[in-house]
Amino acid sequence: MGEEWGNVQLEDLYEQYSDAIFRFVLLHTGDSQHAEDITQEVFIRAYKGLGQFEGRSSYKTWLYTIARNTTHDFYRKKRPIAFLPSFFQNQPEVTEMTPSEIAELGEGVALLYEALSKLKPHYREIIVLRQIKEFSIKETAEVLGCSEAKVKSTTHRAMAALKKELNVEGFQHESVQS
Amino acid sequence: MNPFKADLELKKKLQQLNKVSRDTKAKQMTWSKIERKTVRMNWWDKMRRRLLHPIVIGPAVAFLLLLIIPNSFFNENSPSPHSSDQEIESDGMVMMDQGPLTNDEDDSPVESMKGSEEIDDKDYLDVLAYDVQTESDFENFYQFIQTETVADVGDEYKNTILNLLEDLDQLIKLKYMEEIIDLAQYLDPAFYENYPALLYNLFETDPMEFLNGLTEIDMGSEEVIVSSLTQYGKEKNKLSDMLSKIKHHIGDKSLLNNVERRRWNDLVAALGYEKYAGTDVEGEVLQKSEEVISFLMDDFSGLASFIHQEQGIQILNNPDKKSGLLFSRAEINSMEEVSIVSPLGKQLDMKKDEENLTSNELADETSQHLLDVVSLKYYQDIPNHPDELSTIHQEYPAGLYAEFQPKDMQNDHNEGNAFQLIFEDQEGTWYLVGIIMEGLLDSILESS
Known part of the structure; x- marks a missing residue:
């Protein structure tokens, strides 16, 4: 009974959140196949943890927390290069979308994506959560496992870094000020 | 002109990034895979529960105890019948003499295993220590430390990592000052007291970036940081250097932020005081x-x-x-x-x-x-x-x-x-x- 309940819950969660989780992961990886794989892993981990979920946070922040950790784990396992000598390091950049995916975004947004992908990872994730996913400060703090004050200060810094990057990309003049 | 207009436009554009479509076929396939895996997990779960049922596990444990206890009892209480350097095990296998028993060998298997894991961890961390050479390495390292609860490891590991932070390339320190302070604080919440050399090293790299990087520090800790830095500077006869470095930035517009400005002023006042105190x-x-x-x-x-x-x-x-x-x-x-x-x-x-x-x-x-x-x-x-x-x-x-x-x-x-x-x-x-x-x-x- 419990398992069936678990499966039903998982399917509900998948229906409700999988698209959002997929896009969240995609914004970090830039690769839709990896994003699908990670999304799959997220829901398997959620299934394993469903029995221990105490409802102290919402399902949404809980799943995003799993998604964040799974994304980190995925790339750490996939890219031991960072921890190994330099001859292993000729690997492709993680955040590269396919041409069709970039085209789909439109020129202005594609530039924005490029700028976003050049930010420090924790700046990128805070922008994704606060500005793109529109999480509250409290929700963002839950997902990132930090204080609300830290979320505020990091968001401010991250947005400043993004604007700086956009100026480099020439985005500011063409898109924002027009 | 509304100063927030550009920010609002930027936010709107950012939200378009959330509209990338997802292939419905891929979505369905992902769910199928999840279902298959969870079904398998269910099966294993059932099996595990059956195997761990007292009716099954009870006799199994009793049988194992019968095998293990008399054997170890026999080994401890009777002298070896063999005088050679080799010992014949009850199953007929021949193994080398382990030499006299030491305290280490008295450790339980769990403890021994833990010990070897620690060595593995240390090796791993040592590898990390020598390979954080690029910005990308640092980003991975930063995530690694935070997701692997490395903060729970002993002082030796903390030292390894904190020394690594001190030895990082100048450019990495400049770009990731905030993260480095964050990491150091994560590993040791009182690192600014316990590791004044690292604190000074970060300050020396760029006083402005250092002070701006102290985002998560409360006012009480800030006083400790100022005191720790000035004491360290005094011990190393570097107060004049510190003052001249910090004077170089005075007047910078970025200091207008109240928090950063307070830090700046407190530090310069303390440095100035220490420089002339008792003279x-x-x-x-x-x-x-x-x-x-x-x-x-x-x-x-x-x-x-x-x-x-x-x-x-x-x-x-x-x-x-x-x-x-x-x-x-x-x-x-x-x-x-x-x-x-x-x-x-x-x-x-x-x-x-x-x-x-x-x-x-x-x-x-x-x-x-x-x-x-x-x-x-x-x-x-x-x-x-x-x-x-x-x-x-x-x-x-x-x-x-x-x-x-x-x-x-x-x-x-x-x-x-x-x-x-x-x-x-x-x-x-x-x-x-x-x-x-x-x-x-x-x-x-x-x-x-």
């Missing part, structure tokens, strides 16, 4: 300050001998030079004939009927009730001007000032009632170049 300079300036104060209350013209011969003296309402007037030494000397009651005297007027006091009694009264706090500082935020960049140090870069604060105002933190005497060095002697005291200038102008 002859401090003694000279403090002694002269006390004498100047007695002249301010009694004989204004007596100030002349303390005044800088070339620069004269500025009487200011606040540290902004525009708020005051410049007087030469001769001009102050000529005030002998003019009766000036300085605000210092006026304050006493209001407090006591000092006309009935002798000058000695007046001086005692003053030191007892009015001028309780005397400190020598190099630089401090402007009283009542928290948003301005004009500071005593900016106006008087070579100056030292002694600050006096009325005793009864101490608890109110009413800095506006404090006043400062600013001195500058002229060929080894410190002369008065400025007095910042609200109302003093008006008194002089009214009287003359």
